[in-house]
Amino acid sequence: MSKSNTILYLDGVSVSFDGFRAINNLSLVLDKGEMRAIIGPNGAGKTTMMDIVTGKTRPDQGEVFFDGQVDLTKHDEAEIAMMGIGRKFQKPTVFESHTIEENLMLALKGPRSIFPALFHRRSVAEARQIDDILGIIRLGDKRDELAANLSHGQKQWLEIGMLLAQDPKLLLVDEPVAGMTDAETEETARLLRDIARDHSVIVVEHDMHFVRELGVKVTCLHEGSVLSEGSLDFVSADERVVEVYLGR
Amino acid sequence: MITGRFFAAGADRRIAITIFILLAAAIIVPPLNLAVSPASAFYVPSYIVALTGKYLCYALLALALDLVWGYCGILSLGHGAFFALGGYAMGMYLMRQIGSRGVYGNPLLPDFMVFLNYKELPWFWYGFDHFWFAAIMVLAVPGLLAFVFGWFAFRSRVTGVYLSIITQAMTYALLLAFFRNDMGFGGNNGLTDFKDILGFNVQADATRSALFAASAITLALAVFVTWAIVGSKYGKLLMAVRDAESRTRFLGWRAENVKLFAFTVSAVMAGIAGALYVPQVGIINPGEFEPSNSIEVVVWAAVGGRGTIVGPIIGALLVNAGKSWFTGVLPEFWLFALGGLFVAVTLFLPKGIIGMWDSWRGNAKAMRAASIAEEAGTDPDVPPAKIVRSAARTPGDWSASGPEPQPAE
Ligand SMILES: Nc1ncnc2c1ncn2[C@@H]1O[C@H](COP(=O)(O)OP(=O)(O)OP(=O)(O)O)[C@@H](O)[C@H]1O
Ligand SMILES: [Mg+2]
Numbered sequence: 001m002s003k004s005n006t007i008l009y010l011d012g013v014s015v016s017f018d019g020f021r022a023i024n025n026l027s028l029v030l031d032k033g034e035m036r037a038i039i040g041p042n043g044a045g046k047t048t049m050m051d052i053v054t055g056k057t058r059p060d061q062g063e064v065f066f067d068g069q070v071d072l073t074k075h076d077e078a079e080i081a082m083m084g085i086g087r088k089f090q091k092p093t094v095f096e097s098h099t100i101e102e103n104l105m106l107a108l109k110g111p112r113s114i115f116p117a118l119f120h121r122r123s124v125a126e127a128r129q130i131d132d133i134l135g136i137i138r139l140g141d142k143r144d145e146l147a148a149n150l151s152h153g154q155k156q157w158l159e160i161g162m163l164l165a166q167d168p169k170l171l172l173v174d175e176p177v178a179g180m181t182d183a184e185t186e187e188t189a190r191l192l193r194d195i196a197r198d199h200s201v202i203v204v205e206h207d208m209h210f211v212r213e214l215g216v217k218v219t220c221l222h223e224g225s226v227l228s229e230g231s232l233d234f235v236s237a238d239e240r241v242v243e244v245y246l247g248r
Numbered sequence: 249m250i251t252g253r254f255f256a257a258g259a260d261r262r263i264a265i266t267i268f269i270l271l272a273a274a275i276i277v278p279p280l281n282l283a284v285s286p287a288s289a290f291y292v293p294s295y296i297v298a299l300t301g302k303y304l305c306y307a308l309l310a311l312a313l314d315l316v317w318g319y320c321g322i323l324s325l326g327h328g329a330f331f332a333l334g335g336y337a338m339g340m341y342l343m344r345q346i347g348s349r350g351v352y353g354n355p356l357l358p359d360f361m362v363f364l365n366y367k368e369l370p371w372f373w374y375g376f377d378h379f380w381f382a383a384i385m386v387l388a389v390p391g392l393l394a395f396v397f398g399w400f401a402f403r404s405r406v407t408g409v410y411l412s413i414i415t416q417a418m419t420y421a422l423l424l425a426f427f428r429n430d431m432g433f434g435g436n437n438g439l440t441d442f443k444d445i446l447g448f449n450v451q452a453d454a455t456r457s458a459l460f461a462a463s464a465i466t467l468a469l470a471v472f473v474t475w476a477i478v479g480s481k482y483g484k485l486l487m488a489v490r491d492a493e494s495r496t497r498f499l500g501w502r503a504e505n506v507k508l509f510a511f512t513v514s515a516v517m518a519g520i521a522g523a524l525y526v527p528q529v530g531i532i533n534p535g536e537f538e539p540s541n542s543i544e545v546v547v548w549a550a551v552g553g554r555g556t557i558v559g560p561i562i563g564a565l566l567v568n569a570g571k572s573w574f575t576g577v578l579p580e581f582w583l584f585a586l587g588g589l590f591v592a593v594t595l596f597l598p599k600g601i602i603g604m605w606d607s608w609r610g611n612a613k614a615m616r617a618a619s620i621a622e623e624a625g626t627d628p629d630v631p632p633a634k635i636v637r638s639a640a641r642t643p644g645d646w647s648a649s650g651p652e653p654q655p656a657e
Contacts, residue, residue, distance in 0.1 A: 054498060081500035095488040095494045102484050112500045114509045119482035166499060 013062030024224035035196035039223035086168035092155035096148035107162035137161035154178035189213035263445035278457035301460035312517035318555030321490035325650035330390035332536035334519025339439035339532040362429030394515030402504035422626035423537035438533025464536035553600025
């Protein structure tokens with residue numbers, strides 16, 4: 001397999017927690033500009049895979065490359081984030097004691113050192129960017145409210161908004177529609193398809209209806225490795241997939 | 249922008265009032281002590297000036313702790329060490345000002361060195377005959393220690409209770425070191441018998457008034473600086489690290505540097521507090537490194553309300569006034585009272601005095617708005633959540649450790 005033209009390249013990755021193999025010889029390749037949906041039963045290792053890519057967890061074995069050349073296992077979370085990998089957590093994680101606007105301001109692409117932050121003044125360009133994002137995530141009328149007061153679904157959207165503010169090359173989106181109504185779910189699918197036009201995206205989700213809406217290639221993980229890969233119809237027809245979801 | 253915020257209402261107005269009161273005290277108290285006749289009702293006795301001057305130093309120390317504990321969740325149980333180091337730097341200057349007026353009359357060596365048979369001044373005492381040098385050391389020594397300590401602690405991601413324990417260990421280690429005679433800081437007697445500061449007699453009423461004013465002005469300045477830091481984008485980041493450290497990392501921020509900056513600034517503030525304290529009490533000894541001193545600072549901040557800037561100041565003043573009174577009446581029971589106070593505040597006033605005041609005011613306002621709405625015959629749909637402005641916008645629940653390492657799921 002060649003790494004060129006890939007945005008993310010995992011090969012033979014394994015990681016164990018106290019002897020338990022959460023990721024087992026996992027190989028996964030994402031092309032530049034591609035959006036991929038990842039499904040799999042609870043405990044399949046989907047979140048752990050994102051932990052490995054974003055530098056939170058070091059793999060015991062295997063290669064993890066970003067953009068075809070950067071070895072991600074040699075960098076920490078902040079460095080990886082600055083290279084252009086953004087992440088939405090499974091449990092929505094926003095800064096609850098800050099307003100929506102302040103949350104976006106902290107996420108906005110820009111210098112990340114202390115002194116510029118200390119003397120920072122919001123520029124017109126930044127204000128416009130924040131306004132744009134507030135429009136996209138439909139929280140414009142709540143901009144001055146504390147993030148703690150948002151509903152679960154709104155927090156999910158705020159976190160997606162923070163991802164947009166970061167403007168990464170690759171977005172890792174863990175279970176974005178948990179806690180959303182059907183209408184919100186469809187809206188989120190539309191938003192992600194929009195984002196995917198000029199970003200590479202990995203979406204983890206259990207909601208098959210939502211995955212169908214995305215209309216992209218699907219990878220099914222099971223016990224830390226790839227069980228099946230292809231179109232949603234292909235994967236959901238795969239006997240082994242049916243077995244891990246229904247059987248046991 | 250800054251000035252706009254400064255004159256705004258709410259929590260920011262409280263900051264402005266605090267600064268105003270402190271500056272007013274700095275201007276008014278010295279003449280009331282020096283120029284007013286003791287028979288007058290307006291006379292401020294010298295012992296009150298000295299006592300409140302001392303309390304203002306404690307308040308500055310509590311404010312320093314608030315920057316790291318209230319706004320970044322770093323529960324330092326070693327801030328007394330930074331205070332003491334600033335105090336020692338000032339004490340060394342004051343020792344060298346004694347000159348040949350010591351008991352042994354040695355023009356170069358302080359009394360304790362003559363007594364311990366020192367032949368020459370240790371190298372680390374050089375320069376302390378100059379005030380400017382001592383002043384730099386007051387800032388540099390605590391700042392450097394905090395920087396080095398924080399560099400290792402935050403980089404290795406020591407957080408919560410573990411961080412509190414190692415800060416406590418740090419102050420304890422310094423306590424043991426400063427007790428040793430061969431350290432060259434006067435052993436368990438510490439530094440005392442000061443004569444002059446900047447050429448003025450430290451015992452004189454005028455000097456004491458000046459030190460009081462200096463403490464009040466410094467505290468006012470520190471309130472302003474802390475408020476400016478906390479209100480900046482960096483300040484928002486500081487609170488973000490407190491509430492969701494790993495989230496800030498995945499946004500590309502170096503959480504360890506965010507903490508390191510606040511910790512160092514805070515230590516410098518604590519050092520300044522110590523330096524102002526020593527000439528007012530006339531002594532600095534290793535007892536200031538006592539781990540329990542650092543814990544007391546936490547109690548002050550908790551009583552007043554952490555993460556509010558003004559709260560820890562009020563807490564420091566009230567608890568210390570209580571301490572002075574208590575140790576006069578029932579000295580043996582002071583520590584029990586302090587412990588009881590801490591438990592009571594934790595249980596009944598988790599946001600401290602300021603937090604209680606805010607929610608009381610918030611409820612009163614909401615109730616007033618509701619009754620007005622009712623009179624007008626409209627629906628009283630005033631959302632109380634918007635009116636109650638909590639301390640530093642809720643520094644989490646009352647977990648002693650602040651934010652724990654969060655699972656990134
Ligand atoms: N830090 C850790 N320490 C120990 N075990 C862990 C750790 N992180 C993950 N695991 C384990 O690894 C396995 C995979 O977990 P992971 O969270 O990646 O699953 P997932 O596919 O995201 O599941 P879900 O759909 O429930 O989110 C689980 O059994 C989990 O308990
Ligand atoms: Mg998961």
